[in-house]
Amino acid sequence: MIWHKETTLPKVDLVVLPGGFSYGDYLRCGAIAAKSPIMKAVKNFYEIGGFIIGICNGFQILTETKILPGALIPNTNQKFICKDQDLIVANNKTFFTSNFEHNKTISIPIAHHDGQYFLNGPEIEELEQNEGIVLKYRDNPNGSIKDIAGVCSKNKRVIGMMPHPERAVDKELGSVSGLRMFESVLSNF
Amino acid sequence: MTLNEKVFKFKVEVILKKGVLDPQGEAIKQSININNLGNILDVKQGKLFELTASSKNREQAIKEVETICADLLTNSVIEEFTYYEVSE
Numbered sequence: 001m002i003w004h005k006e007t008t009l010p011k012v013d014l015v016v017l018p019g020g021f022s023y024g025d026y027l028r029c030g031a032i033a034a035k036s037p038i039m040k041a042v043k044n045f046y047e048i049g050g051f052i053i054g055i056c057n058g059f060q061i062l063t064e065t066k067i068l069p070g071a072l073i074p075n076t077n078q079k080f081i082c083k084d085q086d087l088i089v090a091n092n093k094t095f096f097t098s099n100f101e102h103n104k105t106i107s108i109p110i111a112h113h114d115g116q117y118f119l120n121g122p123e124i125e126e127l128e129q130n131e132g133i134v135l136k137y138r139d140n141p142n143g144s145i146k147d148i149a150g151v152c153s154k155n156k157r158v159i160g161m162m163p164h165p166e167r168a169v170d171k172e173l174g175s176v177s178g179l180r181m182f183e184s185v186l187s188n189f
Numbered sequence: 190m191t192l193n194e195k196v197f198k199f200k201v202e203v204i205l206k207k208g209v210l211d212p213q214g215e216a217i218k219q220s221i222n223i224n225n226l227g228n229i230l231d232v233k234q235g236k237l238f239e240l241t242a243s244s245k246n247r248e249q250a251i252k253e254v255e256t257i258c259a260d261l262l263t264n265s266v267i268e269e270f271t272y273y274e275v276s277e
Contacts, residue, residue, distance in 0.1 A: 028264055035261065064264065071266040078212050118209060118267055143210060 004036040013189060014051045015042055017058025019111070019164055029072060029114040030060030039065055051095060051185075052158040056112055059150075059160035068151055068160045069127055070119035075112070076143030082111040084174060085163055086138040087149050091131050094152050096159045099184040105138060106177035108163040110149075115162040117144040117151070130154055135161055190243040197242045197250040201258055201272040204235035209267045238262060239275075247274075 002009065004022075009015065022033035033039070039061070046052060046067050054062040062068040075081060084107050089100040100106065119127060124145060127133060135150035142162075150161030165178030190196070205211050211233055218232040240257065244250035251274075258270045 027262070031261065031264065063266075069266075071264050073209065073267060074212055076210060076212050078216065116210070120208070120266070 002038060004033070004038050007037045007041060009038075009041045009045055012045075012050075014053065014185065015045055017042075017052070017054040017061055018166075019056025019058055022057055022061065025057070025114075028060075028064065030057055030062075030064045033057070033061045034064035043067060046153070046158055049155065049157060053096060053185075054158075054160040055164055055166065056115075056162055059162055060114065062158065062160045067158055068153060069123060069132070070117055070148075070151065072112075072114050072162070073116045073118050074114050075116050075141070080111075080113040081115070081141050083109060083141075085110045085141060085149070087163060087177075088136045088138055089134075090136045091134045091152065093131065094134055094156050094159060095188040096152075096181050096184055097134055098188060099180045106180070107175040108165055108168045108177050109174075110141065110163045111167075112142070112162055115142045115144070117146075117148040117162070119145060127151065131156075134159060135163070194243045194245055197244060197247060198275050199240045199242065199250075199254050199272050200275050201238040201240060201254070201262060201270055202235055203238070203258075203263050203268050203270045204233055205267055206269050236262075240272075 026032060043065060060072045063070050063072060087106050087108055089097050089104045092098055092100050092102045132151050133148055134152050136147040137149050140147045149163055152159045165181045168175035168178030213234045214232040218229055221227055221229045240254055242250040242253055254272055258272060263270045
């Protein structure tokens with residue numbers, strides 16, 4: 001665990017920005033956290049080709065730092081949505097989804113108020129062409145453009161997703177799809 | 190603030206860009222129309238910031254305000270800003 005006021009990362013294989021809330025999510029979700037001292041080091045880590053996963057608030061922080069394209073805005077129904085969600089693996093050629101078949105449906109819970117993915121017309125086409133759309137909602141809960149639930153960077157080494165894979169790691173919790181994602185990471189190192 | 194600095198005040202308005210869904214604005218519009226408060230075609234909800242800067246001169250203060258707007262107060266993917274100086 002690395003404190004947000006740190007300015008350097010130790011030698012790591014992977015950086016994970018977890019979900020939750022940061023700085024009250026004032027201004028915009030993740031906007032102030034994106035200016036945390038540690039984020040300069042995370043940006044450098046990205047620039048040298050480091051592997052990064054951002055989950056929920058972590059995804060919002062990655063878009064606010066412009067490491068990932070787009071923005072997360074309030075859900076169209078203006079409600080906090082907390083439920084299991086069917087997702088389609090739109091790109092299985094990433095380190096986080098390689099253990100799934102292309103177009104496979106998996107189940108991972110979401111828990112957010114600001115999960116609507118937005119990106120402008122020409123840029124969304126570019127994202128699609130670069131196979132940047134990693135996960136899609138089967139039944140879009142929040143108004144995300146193109147049903148997007150998760151995206152990756154051009155170099156495929158940074159993944160951001162609104163659903164919480166860490167909450168789907170045990171049959172008792174209803175799904176092990178999240179566990180498969182973390183196993184994908186291990187099989188790629 | 191040092192002796193050779195002056196205080197400049199600015200108001201910054203941030204609003205969603207065209208084409209970005211504004212569910213809050215939509216809910217407000219519906220409430221206006223349901224309550225017969227007026228015939229409103231569109232509502233956009235934005236943010237207003239008041240910045241009080243301490244700078245050597247106006248040019249320097251404006252430069253800082255522009256940086257703050259672009260770097261922190263707005264996300265250029267979804268929002269745009271305008272600012273203007275106000276008197277004390």
